[in-house]
Amino acid sequence: MVPYVIRRSSRSRRIYISLDEQNQALLTVPMRATLKAAVSFLEQCGDWLVEQMAKTLPSKSILQYLRDKPVLTLNGERCRVTFAFTNRCPYCKYNSESGEVVLRFDHHAINEIRIREALKSLAKQCLTERLEYLCDTKSIQRPGRVTVRDQSSRWGSCSTSRGISLNWRLIFLPARLQDYVILHELAHLKEMNHTRSFWSLLKTYDSRSSDHDKRLNEVGRTIISLGQSAC
Ligand SMILES: [Zn+2]
Known part of the structure; x- marks a missing residue:
């Protein structure tokens, strides 16, 4: 049994199945086709569909994820997140002394986009500070500019004008992986491509860089999709 939605389409000439961002089957049916034909098509695709659904992880909401795992990495520390109420715009309060984060939002009118913005502004402050801290402790020259953005598939990027852009979702990663990306x-900044000299330079910054790169690929997929369906 799989959840599915039927969409009638005047443009489509045949019945076809796709998966939407919630990992739900979307059955597109031409206007003239019968529902019986559509359901029988769905049944024929059963095994294929179940296989595809297992491969594709549904993108979780930020709140769902934080409720299961209420921790964020801020300034190199794992910080516990608690939830509280506000009837105004959602916001985060971070106490760097105790390492506690309070995320306040209206439980009766959850607005995923505004929750994302609240976390993003916390990420902006903390990731920039972490980058500066890493530059100072490892004697790396600071970049010209640091931006924290909402990239959909990259953890970070570096431009030829010495600007570094970081994905705000880095705050969900364990400290060692967050530092690895930074x-x-x-x-x-020194080696623009992924050449051998790039990897050996990176190893001087992070002696376990290859383990961290591998681990990021394993755990990063769910995290990078957080909040993307709330666009
Ligand atoms: Zn790279």
Whole structure:
């Protein structure tokens, strides 16, 4: 049994199935086709569909994710997140002394986009500080500019004008992986490509860089999709 939605389409000439961003089957049916034909088509695709659904992870909402795992990495520390109420715009309060984060939002009118913005502004402050801290402790020259953005598929990037851009979702990663991404981008200030000299420079910044790169690929997929359906 799989959840599915039927969409009638005047443009489509045949019945076809796709998966939407919630990992739900979307059955597109031409206007003239019968529902019986559509359901029988769905049944024929059963095994294929179940296989595809297992491969594709549904993109979780930020709140769903934080409720399961209420921790964020801020300034190199794992910080516990608690939830509280406000009837105004959602916002985060971070106490750097105790390492506690309070995310306030209206439980009766959850607005995923505004929750994302609240976390993004916390990320902006903390990721920039972390990058500066890493530059100072590892004697790396600071980049010309640091931006924290909402990239959909990249953890970070480095431009030829010495600007570094970081994905705000880095605050969901464990400290060692967050630092790895920042150091990876800092290494691009000297070596723009992924050449052998790039990887050996990165190893001087992070001695376990290859383990961290591998681990990021394993755990990063769910995290990078957080909040993307709320666009
Ligand atoms: Zn790179």
